[in-house]
Amino acid sequence: MARSLEHGLRAASGEVAWIDRVPLGTDWGALLVRAVPGLGSRRADAALLGLGDAGGVIIEMLAVLDAVDSGSDVVWDAGDVDRLLRGWAFIEFLTCFLPDMVNESLVGPGQASAGEEFDVTLAARVCEIGALLASRATRTCLVVAPNHGVESFVTDCEARVSLLGGAWDSVVVNQVPAVDGGWPEPWAGRRRDRLATLTAWRGGVAQVPMLVEEPGDSAAYEAISERLALVSPCSRPDDVVVQAHDDGRYSLRVHLPMVPPTGLRAGVLGTTLVIDAMGLRRYVPLAPVLQRCEVSGAGMRGDTLVVRFERTPALWPEAS
C-alpha cells in the first residue's frame, strides 16, 4: 500500500522523499552516516540496533530529518501502530532526559571523549525528531481494515496518539466491499456499516475498495493518495499551559482529548511530569517556575489534566 501511495503522491505533488521501514538485520550504518552527517563511527549502528523497534523508529526518523533538511517533502511508512507509538514514547523520554544526561557527561574536565561527542549529536537530533513528530505541519495517516472491533481500535489509537500530543489527520479504511461487487452479504454490509460509523464519527476518512485479486490495490491507493496529500490537518491537543494564579499558586494544564481518565496516572520524576495511560507514558518538562514548587494536587477537568503547584518557600525570595 505504502509504495502505491508514494506513486500517487509523486503524481500529485512532484518529488517526494520516501522513507520506508528499516527491517532488523539490515546494514543500518550507511543510513545512519547519511542521517547524521560526519558520523563515521559504528557505535551508533550498534547502539541503535540494541534498542530494537524503538531504534528502528529513531533511525527512520533520522532519515526523515535528513530529507526534510534537504528541502524534500517526505513520506514515512511508520509500520505497525504499536511500533510507532512505542518509538514515539521512547523519543519523548529521550527528549526529556538525554540533554541533561549529556550535559552532565560534559561537565567533567578535559576534552570530550569520542563517545560524548557522538552523544551530543544524537541527543540534538533526537530532540529534533520529537519536534517533527509533534509539528502541526506533519500529516499522519492511520490505516485500518473494517473488521469486527475496528471502531474501538480506532478510538484506542486516537486516545494513545493524543496522549503523546499528536492526532491522526486521516484514516484509510482498506478492503471495503462495493455494494454491487457481488460480495456475500451480510458480511460485506457489516464492513460497509463500520466504514459508515467511522465516517460519521470523524473527518478525513478515505476508503479503498476490496478487490477480487490481491495484491491488486495499487491503483486504488494511488487514486486516494492525492486526497491524502491534501487532507486538512486534524486539530492537535492544545499546547501545555502554565497558569499563574493571584494567590501565588500555579497550575499546569495538559490537554488530553479522548484519553480515558480511568487508569490514568500522573507523577513527577525530577523536573518532569509523567503521565501514564494506556500502556504509554508522556513526559512533560516542568517550566523552571514549577521546579521551585511542590505538587499540591491534580485531577482531570473535562479532557484536561490539571496539576496544581504551590511554592516551595525555601526556593523563593521572602518578599515574593
Next chain:
Amino acid sequence: MTDDQPWWFSGHGAEQSEDRRHDPTAEGGAGFSFAGVRLGGLTLSNITAGAQQLVDLARHALVTPHAEHSDPREHGDCILCRALTLIAQTADPVDRGRHAVAWIDLDPPQPDDQRP
C-alpha cells in the same frame, strides 16, 4: 534492567498490546508526511552544528560499541546505557529512590469548571 517489560513502557497495558497484535484490525499501520517542514528555529539545531566539529574527531577515534555492553548498570560512562538504566528504573514498580516517579493522588474526574 528487567527483561519482562520494554524500557519506555509503564508496564500497564502490556496485555492490551498483546491482544492488539492478534486483533484482526491490527494490520493497522501508520504513515507520516512532512511537507516543507522547517526546524530552523530550533535551538538544538545549532547544537548539532556546533557538535559537527567534535563528531569529526570521533570519526578517527576508537569507541566501544554500546551493543557490547551486556549490563547497562556497569557502563555509567555510556549515555545509552545510562538512559536505559534510568528508564528501566522509572518503569519498575519497586521504589528506586532518586529515579522513582512520585505518583500524585488524582481528584475524582469532574467537568471542566476552569478552577485550578
